[in-house]
Amino acid sequence: MSTPTAAGVSVMDVSALCVLVDVLRDRGYAVIGPTVRDGAIVLDELDSAERLPFGWGVTLDAGTYRLRRRDDGAAFGHAAGPQSWKSYVHPARERLWSRDGDGPVVAADETPRRPYAFLGVRPCDLRALGILDRVLGQGRHPDQGYARRRDGVFIVAVECIEPGRTCFCGSMGSGPAAEEGYDLALTELLDGSGSVSSSPGTPTYLIRSGSPAGTDVLAELPATPADAELVAHARDAVDAAAERMGRSLPADGLRELMVENRESPHWDDVAARCVTCGNCTMVCPTCFCTTTEDVTDLTGEHAERWRRWDSCFDLDFSYIHGGSVRMSGASRYRQWITHKLSTWHDQFGSTGCVGCGRCIAWCPVGIDITEEVAMLRAGSPDERTTAGDGAEGPR
Amino acid sequence: MTTALPLLYRVHGREVETYDTVTLTLEPMDGSLPASAPGQFTMLTAFGIGEVPISISGTAAPDGRLAQTLRAVGAVTRALYHATPGSVVGLRGPYGVGWDLSAARGRDVVIVAGGIGIAPVWPVLQAVLAHRRVHRRVTVLIGARTPRDIVFGAEIAELRERSDVHVDITVDQASNEWLGRTGVVTTLLADAPIDPELTDAYVCGPEVMMRFTADALLRLGVPAGRIQLTLERNMRCGGGLCGHCQLGPYLICRDGPVVTYDRTADLLTVREL
Amino acid sequence: MTDTSARRLPTLAVWKFTSCDGCQLTLLDCEDELLPLAGQVRIAHFLEASRESLPGPYDVSLVEGSVSTPDEIDRLKRIREVSGVLVAIGACATAGGIQALRNFADVDEFRSVVYARPEYVQTLDRSTPASAHVRVDFELRGCPIDKRQLLEVLTAYLVGRKPNIPRHSVCFECKARGTTCVMVAHGTPCLGPVTQAGCGAICPAYSRGCFGCFGPVAVDGAPAANVTGLVERLRALRMADDDIVRALRTFNSAAPEFSDAVPDGPSGRTR
Ligand SMILES: Cc1cc2nc3c(=O)[nH]c(=O)nc-3n(C[C@H](O)[C@H](O)[C@H](O)COP(=O)(O)OP(=O)(O)OC[C@H]3O[C@@H](n4cnc5c(N)ncnc54)[C@H](O)[C@@H]3O)c2cc1C
Ligand code: SF4
Ligand code: SF4
Ligand code: SF4
Ligand code: FES
Numbered sequence: 001m002s003t004p005t006a007a008g009v010s011v012m013d014v015s016a017l018c019v020l021v022d023v024l025r026d027r028g029y030a031v032i033g034p035t036v037r038d039g040a041i042v043l044d045e046l047d048s049a050e051r052l053p054f055g056w057g058v059t060l061d062a063g064t065y066r067l068r069r070r071d072d073g074a075a076f077g078h079a080a081g082p083q084s085w086k087s088y089v090h091p092a093r094e095r096l097w098s099r100d101g102d103g104p105v106v107a108a109d110e111t112p113r114r115p116y117a118f119l120g121v122r123p124c125d126l127r128a129l130g131i132l133d134r135v136l137g138q139g140r141h142p143d144q145g146y147a148r149r150r151d152g153v154f155i156v157a158v159e160c161i162e163p164g165r166t167c168f169c170g171s172m173g174s175g176p177a178a179e180e181g182y183d184l185a186l187t188e189l190l191d192g193s194g195s196v197s198s199s200p201g202t203p204t205y206l207i208r209s210g211s212p213a214g215t216d217v218l219a220e221l222p223a224t225p226a227d228a229e230l231v232a233h234a235r236d237a238v239d240a241a242a243e244r245m246g247r248s249l250p251a252d253g254l255r256e257l258m259v260e261n262r263e264s265p266h267w268d269d270v271a272a273r274c275v276t277c278g279n280c281t282m283v284c285p286t287c288f289c290t291t292t293e294d295v296t297d298l299t300g301e302h303a304e305r306w307r308r309w310d311s312c313f314d315l316d317f318s319y320i321h322g323g324s325v326r327m328s329g330a331s332r333y334r335q336w337i338t339h340k341l342s343t344w345h346d347q348f349g350s351t352g353c354v355g356c357g358r359c360i361a362w363c364p365v366g367i368d369i370t371e372e373v374a375m376l377r378a379g380s381p382d383e384r385t386t387a388g389d390g391a392e393g394p395r
Numbered sequence: 396m397t398t399a400l401p402l403l404y405r406v407h408g409r410e411v412e413t414y415d416t417v418t419l420t421l422e423p424m425d426g427s428l429p430a431s432a433p434g435q436f437t438m439l440t441a442f443g444i445g446e447v448p449i450s451i452s453g454t455a456a457p458d459g460r461l462a463q464t465l466r467a468v469g470a471v472t473r474a475l476y477h478a479t480p481g482s483v484v485g486l487r488g489p490y491g492v493g494w495d496l497s498a499a500r501g502r503d504v505v506i507v508a509g510g511i512g513i514a515p516v517w518p519v520l521q522a523v524l525a526h527r528r529v530h531r532r533v534t535v536l537i538g539a540r541t542p543r544d545i546v547f548g549a550e551i552a553e554l555r556e557r558s559d560v561h562v563d564i565t566v567d568q569a570s571n572e573w574l575g576r577t578g579v580v581t582t583l584l585a586d587a588p589i590d591p592e593l594t595d596a597y598v599c600g601p602e603v604m605m606r607f608t609a610d611a612l613l614r615l616g617v618p619a620g621r622i623q624l625t626l627e628r629n630m631r632c633g634g635g636l637c638g639h640c641q642l643g644p645y646l647i648c649r650d651g652p653v654v655t656y657d658r659t660a661d662l663l664t665v666r667e668l
Numbered sequence: 669m670t671d672t673s674a675r676r677l678p679t680l681a682v683w684k685f686t687s688c689d690g691c692q693l694t695l696l697d698c699e700d701e702l703l704p705l706a707g708q709v710r711i712a713h714f715l716e717a718s719r720e721s722l723p724g725p726y727d728v729s730l731v732e733g734s735v736s737t738p739d740e741i742d743r744l745k746r747i748r749e750v751s752g753v754l755v756a757i758g759a760c761a762t763a764g765g766i767q768a769l770r771n772f773a774d775v776d777e778f779r780s781v782v783y784a785r786p787e788y789v790q791t792l793d794r795s796t797p798a799s800a801h802v803r804v805d806f807e808l809r810g811c812p813i814d815k816r817q818l819l820e821v822l823t824a825y826l827v828g829r830k831p832n833i834p835r836h837s838v839c840f841e842c843k844a845r846g847t848t849c850v851m852v853a854h855g856t857p858c859l860g861p862v863t864q865a866g867c868g869a870i871c872p873a874y875s876r877g878c879f880g881c882f883g884p885v886a887v888d889g890a891p892a893a894n895v896t897g898l899v900e901r902l903r904a905l906r907m908a909d910d911d912i913v914r915a916l917r918t919f920n921s922a923a924p925e926f927s928d929a930v931p932d933g934p935s936g937r938t939r
Contacts, residue, residue, distance in 0.1 A: 038875065040848040063901070065853045082848050092844035096399045099442060104425075105400050105485065140649065141490075141634030144399065262643075262665050275897040276885075277861035278836060282843035289638035291631050293832040296443040298704045298819070300827040303443040309844065310637070314836040315887045317639060320629050321468045324887070329894055331667030339641065346644030364839070364851045364861045365901040444829045470830040 009208045009231045010223035016205065017049040017075065020156070020184075023220045024117040029154055032088060033119035034081065039067055041081040043088075046119065053078060060164040060246070060357065063366025072190045072201035076120055079164030080356045084285035085118055085125055089149045090132060092282075096145075096292070098304040110145060117154040121182065123175035124167075124356040126157050128285035130181055135288050135348050154213060157182035161189075161237040165246030166357030168370060172251065174354040176241040183214035187234045206234050249355065249370045258342035261376050267330035269375075274367055276329045278313035280359035281336060286352050287311070312336050337372060401440045401485025402426055406478050407460060412546045416511060417476050418452065418464040421484065427459035428486055433518030434493025434625060434653045438633040439463060440485030441474035448630040448648070449475075450515035451489060464514035464546065490633040491652050494519050494623055499595035505534040505587055507608050509580055509600020513537060513546050515625055515652075516599045520554075527559060534561040534587045538580030538604065542566055542573045561588055580604060581611040591616030598624040606663055609656045619657035626651050626659070643668055678727035678826065681713035683747055685733025685740050686767055686795065690812035691758035692716045692732050701819050708826055724750030728825055731804075734760040734767060736795040748802040753825055756798040757818065759811035763883050764922035766811075767795040795922065806831065809882040811919035814866050835887055837861050838878050841869035850877055857902050857915060862893035862925070879918055884925035895929035 024031050025047070034041045035051045041058060044051075052075040059066045060079060070077050095108035121129070129150075136146040160169075160176035169175030178185040185208050192200035206226055209215040281287040291310035296303050310317055312335045318325035326332050344352030353369070360368045408420035428437065431451050440446040453462035467476035478484060496519065504523050508516050523530055535554065539545045545564065555562045563583045565576040576583070580600070594617045598605050605624045612622050628640040628647045635649040643662045645651060662668055682692055696716060698705070712722035729751035735741055748754055759765050798804050808821055817833055824831035834840065838860035842849060850856040850872050858877030860869065866882045884893035895916070902912050909930055916926040 038848040039853045042846065042848065063852055064855075065849075067853075082843075082853070083846060087846070097401075102483065105403065107400055136636060139635045141632075141636065143636050262668070271894070273897050273900070275861045275894045275901075276837070276892070277839040279839045279843065279849070279861070282840065288636070291637065291639070292446065294440075294443060294445045294829065295820070295832060296823060296827050296829070298701065298708050298823050298826065300443050300823075305446070309840070310631075310639070311836070311840070312638070312641075314834070314840075315885070315892055316835055318629055320627060325628070326667045327887075327892075328667060335641070335668075338643075343641070343644045347641075347646055362849060362852050364849065364858070365897055366904075443827050470828060474828060 009206055009226045010218065010221075011226040011230060012205050012207055012221060012223035014073065014075070014203050014205070016207075016222050017052065019221055020217070021046060021049040021119065023217055024119075024154065027217070028114055029117035030112065030114040031117045031119055032085075034076070034078070036067065040065060041067070041078050043081070043083045043085070049075075052076075052120075058164065060166045060361045061366075062166070062360050062368045062371075063363055065361050072203070074188060074190055074203055076158045076186070076188045077162060077190070079160075079167055080122060080125065080285075080358050080361075082283060082358070082362055084283065084356070084358065085121060085129060086132065086285050086287075088112075088116055088118070089129070089153070090136065090146055090288060090290075091149075093306060093308045094145060096305045096307050098302065100303075101301050111148045115152040115154070116149070117156065119156045121155050121157045122160055122169075122356070123157065123178045124169040124172075124354040125285050126155070126178055126181045127169075127172075127174035127354045128356065129155075131286045131348070131350060131352065131354070132288060134350070135286075154217075155182045155184075157185040157210075159185060159187045159238050161187070161234075161241045163241050163245050164357060164361075166360040166368075167245050167355065168247040168249050168357060169355035170242040170245045171247075171249040172351060172353055172355035177238050178210075180210065182210045184209055184218060187238065189234060189237070193230060193233055206231065245355075247357065247360070247368075247370045249353075249373055251351075254351075254373070255342040255345055257373070257376055258338040261379070262334070262338075264376065264379060266372075266376055266379055267334045270333045270367065270372060271329035273365055274329055274333050275365055276313045276332055277364060278311035279362050279364060280367070280369075281311035281313060282309060283358040283362045284340075284353075285356055285358070286340075286354065289317070291317070312339070337369060340369070341373070399487075401438070401446070401487050402428060404484050404486050406480050406482050406484060409478065409480055412464060412548075413544055415468075415476070416464060416466045416546050418462055418514075419475065419478060419484075420460055420462050421486065423459045424483070428461075428488055430454075431461070431489035432493040433496065433522055434515060435489040435491050436515075436633070436652060437461075437463070437486050437488035438490070438630070439465075439475065440487075441471050441478070442483070442485060444474040445471040446485070446487075446631075447471045447475075448490075448627075448633060450625070450652075452514040452517045453521070454518070464511065464517075466511045488633060490648055492650065494597055494625075494653050496522050498621065498623075499523070500529050501531065503531045503534070503589045503594040505536065505584075505589050505594055505596045505612075507536045507538075507580060507584075507596065507598045507600070509538045509604040509608075510540065510544060511546055512598075512600035512604075512625075516597050517547065519597045524560070531590075531593065532561065532588050533559065534589060535563075536580055536583040536587065537562070537564045538566070538583075538600065539564070540567050542570050542575075563587070579607070581607050584608075584611050584615065589615075589617075592618070594621060596622045598622060602627070602663065609660070613656070619660060620655050622656035623653050624656060624659070625653045677708065677710040679712040679722065679725075680709045680728050680730070680822075681724070681726040681747075681751070682711075682716070682730045683713070683732065683743075684715070685731065685744065685761065685798075686736040687733030687758065687760040687765065689716065689732070691760075691810075692730075694813050694815050694818055695730070698815055698819060705819075705822065709822075725752065726750060727752045728822070729754045731756050731761050731798050732758055734764045734795045734797060735801055736767060741801055744798060744801050753805045754798070754802065755806045755808055755821060755825075756804045757808045757810075757813050759809065759881065759883060759919040760795075761798045762807040762809055763797050763920040764795040766919055766921070797922075806833075808833070809864050810866055811881040814868065817866050834865050835885060835892075836865055837885055837893075838863045838865050838867070838869050838872070838882070841865045841867070842872050845869060845873065847872050850875055855905060857905065857907055857911075859898070859915065862895045862898050877915075880916070880926065881919050883920035883923050886923075886925070893925045895925045899929050 157178040404421040631637040640647040859880035860878035
């Protein structure tokens with residue numbers, strides 16, 4: 001972790017957030033950030049920083065999410081909500097092309113009119129964007145729609161000093177500090193430290209740039225150089241957060257654990273609880289699966305192809321002529337957790353989980369990835385049949 | 396390279412292979428796909444109906460034409476089966492890793508195909524015959540459900556005339572006129588003139604058939620790494636983006652469809668993987 | 669690809685069994701879309717729209733309503749014989765509908781309480797879906813069905829495509845439209861996780877739990893929804909078994925996943 005020198009870090013007060021949003025909007029960005037709606041902190045386009053969820057926090061647990069009032073004015077005093085930035089760079093529904101009669105195939109131009117500026121990207125989500133970049137943007141056949149939406153996104157990251165009860169980015173090495181991939185990074189301090197802060201409870205922000213574009217924007221903000229002591233204080237607060245994660249998922253041996261457990265009886269145990277609703281995959285910031293639908297008007301003359309989010313929990317996901325490969329809930333849960341924690345490494349060179357905890361909070365029946373792993377680890381090895389011995393042949 | 400947009404191809408020829416199988420020869424209308432390798436596949440669109448993965452069963456390089464053989468099993472393949480010369484389809488690709496042909500130089504070659512599986516391995520046979528002398532013995536074993544289901548019957552008959560290729564056919568259920576063999580395709584292996592340690596096998600057919608064939612080859616002594624097979628999973632994108640074609644660590648559209656048995660034997664025995 | 673001028677127009681028939689007509693009304697509600705539809709199909713039998721009735725056979729038959737009298741069984745069989753494609757529409761035709769609540773009670777008792785001359789009321793003691801009696805080519809869920817889905821099914825059969833009717837949970841639709849989960853964020857009981865999508869997740873968008881109008885997620889008749897898993901969670905949220913049973917026994921009460929989810933629960937007599 002490269003500790004930024006005090007020279008690179010500035011400090012600003014809460015009113016500077018308004019300036020930040022205005023500057024970004026003036027530069028033509030659609031600013032997307034957290035705001036309160038329907039009893040949750042959701043992502044939406046912000047016309048001003050006033051719509052940030054000042055003074056709101058959340059209480060999280062498996063299958064539970066509750067908004068609560070905080071006793072301070074934090075704008076970022078909440079952990080990941082029901083949506084992730086995926087919704088913007090890899091939307092739930094997208095038209096790919098259309099064709100009229102015998103005409104040409106016309107690409108749908110779904111490029112956003114204005115480039116996005118993401119305000120309030122947590123370090124875990126920053127890592128998740130990096131993973132999507134690799135999966136969708138850097139393969140042999142990159143997704144051009146993704147590239148169009150992703151190129152030029154301006155990212156304002158916010159480090160975490162107050163992890164939620166479902167967070168475990170510390171275990172996955174993807175937080176609580178922002179390390180790379182941002183244009184600007186903020187640390188929100190609420191303890192009254194920082195020279196410009198008037199009183200405890202009123203946030204003060206440390207801000208640093210991670211790109212030329214970030215430096216450019218920073219130059220327009222009412223921020224002053226931060227002294228080394230304050231920077232060190234903030235760094236300690238972020239480091240301490242790593243020790244206060246609500247959950248943990250020790251990474252060692254995880255990949256192998258999943259492979260060894262391909263035929264574990266535990267999958268039936270999860271399947272009795274999992275309702276295969278697919279929420280975990282849709283809230284996950286890295287789950288990228290999609291399917292296509294070909295549609296026509298009634299005359300059949302106008303044809304379109306749409307792409308929408310799909311999930312390995314959908315029965316049709318693995319359909320091949322004659323029936324789906326993964327019919328049982330057990331096999332679908334196994335696919336999900338194995339992909340996230342193990343086969344993602346084989347396919348894309350990293351883990352597929354960044355420890356944001358969304359799948360835990362937003363599972364309507366409260367299934368917890370960290371607990372399932374703990375149960376798999378606890379399962380006695382002789383209970384498991386070992387798959388993986390090719391010479392043994394089929395049964 | 397564009398991945399989401401199908402290129403328009405015109406159906407140039409339509410050869411009826413069986414009651415449910417046709418070979419379409421497709422010619423580019425406005426720009427063609429990059430050159431393909433044997434064993435690769437395209438995503439073939441019947442406009443307004445849908446898109447499916449289909450192997451390339453032949454290429455006629457000069458004018459960019461390619462042949463695809465398909466069996467009508469559902470809505471999309473039925474629409475394609477009925478596509479008449481002149482009609483327009485969409486193509487994306489080519490995708491995936493094809494057959495490794497270099498492996499078989501100076502060795503015995505055995506090709507085992509079940510049903511429509513003959514189409515994806517056909518380019519292997521063509522390549523082998525084009526350079527017949529660099530290989531040792533060449534064996535083609537074909538299985539079909541009934542005599543009516545034999546695809547490429549005329550070509551196979553021609554092949555049987557050659558003295559430098561061993562051809563054998565079996566059907567699961569014989570008809571009255573059928574004078575050939577009956578039984579599963581693995582039974583043909585017993586008579587195949589191969590030296591197992593010096594053999595490269597190319598297997599294509601339904602997944603169970605491929606597993607039994609690969610295991611039979613293993614028992615004969617063909618090394619697992621020398622047995623190539625081509626896998627099928629649901630595919631929506633063809634290019635590693637949609638996640639549908641996963642089999643454990645692999646994305647079949649990207650890491651396959653052709654795989655060697657040493658890398659996949661343990662995966663294929665896990666139920667619902 | 670379609671040449672409308674030279675072709676005989678395919679015929680469409682709409683049939684009503686025991687039902688409220690709501691699903692047929694969905695078809696009538698497709699005003700804008702019906703115009704081009706009229707150019708693509710010949711509506712041969714649709715009493716809600718016209719008294720004219722052409723003789724069969726029919727290319728596509730839409731069947732609304734459940735089978736609840738002996739006559740209806742015979743009529744459905746005759747319709748099957750003269751229909752190319754038979755699509756069951758709505759919760760009544762796909763799961764027996766609200767009237768299948770009788771399946772949990774004593775019909776004779778009802779009959780004598782409700783009707784002055786019960787002997788005139790011909791009824792079966794169970795209300796059953798069309799698929800219990802004849803082969804059904806497609807089941808379109810919903811109480812009532814969704815207009816877009818109905819048009820999709822009709823269009824798909826007209827052009828020869830597989831209808832794009834997803835067989836996943838309502839949660840997919842909530843997440844796609846950005847609705848916050850009412851169960852997780854508000855503690856509101858919701859059948860969405862085990863209910864098939866199709867409505868567009870209307871109720872959660874108004875902060876209410878899903879009522880299960882589209883029935884349990886199932887594939888080709890094979891049960892796929894783990895309703896017991898959801899029931900366990902509802903119990904953990906302190907919902908009483910009586911209330912859980914009541915939530916499950918509405919529009920799709922006779923769907924086995926819903927009716928059998930609370931095995932030790934009360935008898936199911938609905939009040
Ligand atoms: C790499 C590859 C190569 C193939 N090559 C050939 C070939 O050369 N000739 C041939 O006849 N068939 C081939 N198939 C199988 C062919 O793709 C399916 O028969 C076809 O998708 C069925 O689609 P359908 O709409 O007609 O049937 P339906 O049963 O209605 O299928 C509905 C949808 O499910 C998916 N699907 C169904 N079956 C399969 C399947 N077996 N594999 C992948 N997706 C499936 C498709 O998206 C399809 O549109 C190949 C499959 C793969 C994966
Ligand atoms: S698997 Fe769960 S914790 Fe991991 S990144 Fe996805 S939603 Fe977050
Ligand atoms: S876990 Fe499932 S939905 Fe998520 S990326 Fe993997 S296969 Fe796709
Ligand atoms: S783990 Fe939870 S969120 Fe995921 S499919 Fe199962 S029940 Fe739904
Ligand atoms: S077919 Fe889409 S990832 Fe393989």
